[in-house]
Amino acid sequence: MFTVHRKSDNRLDIQFGGKLDRDAMKVALDDLVAKGEGIEHGRMLYRIGDFDMPTLGAIGVELSRLPQLFRFIRKFDRAAVVAGKQWVRKISEMEGALIPGLTIKAFSSDEEAQAEAWLEE
Numbered sequence: 001m002f003t004v005h006r007k008s009d010n011r012l013d014i015q016f017g018g019k020l021d022r023d024a025m026k027v028a029l030d031d032l033v034a035k036g037e038g039i040e041h042g043r044m045l046y047r048i049g050d051f052d053m054p055t056l057g058a059i060g061v062e063l064s065r066l067p068q069l070f071r072f073i074r075k076f077d078r079a080a081v082v083a084g085k086q087w088v089r090k091i092s093e094m095e096g097a098l099i100p101g102l103t104i105k106a107f108s109s110d111e112e113a114q115a116e117a118w119l120e121e
Contacts, residue, residue, distance in 0.1 A: 002028035006035045010042045011119070017049030022057030029065055033072050042076040043119045046092075047112075048083040073102060080115035081106045 001018045002025075012035055020028065036042070054062070062069070081092040081104060089106030096104025107115040 002031075004028075004031045004035045007045075010039050011044070012036060012039070012042065013045045013047070015047045015049070017051050019052040020054040020058045022055060022061055025054060025058035025061040029061065029069070033068060036072055036075055039075045042078075044076055044079040045115060045119060046079060046081045046083075048081060048085075048088055050084075073099060076102055078102070078119055079104045080119050082109060082112050082115050083107075084109040 001015065002020060003015045005013045005015075007013050012032075014032070079092075079096070079102060081089060083089050083092070083106065089108070092104050092106045096102060105115075105118055107118075
């Protein structure tokens with residue numbers, strides 16, 4: 001499951017859990033890019049539940065769209081990741097260090113209010 005909700009003119013809320021195959025990844029990325037249209041200096045809230053690693057087909061779809069995804073991510077200044085698993089939070093923050101112009105901060109599942117507040121700062 002991968003759902004995207006445009007909460008405001010500059011905010012996307014994304015929920016991810018379960019397993020993504022090739023077809024689900026195509027739909028998810030199309031939805032993500034479409035709902036991010038027109039955003040500038042955006043904020044994202046990722047809620048990551050239990051999930052399985054994406055299939056090789058899904059990873060292939062993501063890799064084939066890297067140029068489009070890099071254009072998409074430049075529209076955002078901050079992303080809060082809310083996840084129950086420590087390793088997911090750690091990897092999220094490491095990813096943020098690799099993406100110029102984007103600050104990613106991770107929060108545990110019981111810190112969603114803090115994540116919301118941080119996004120609004």
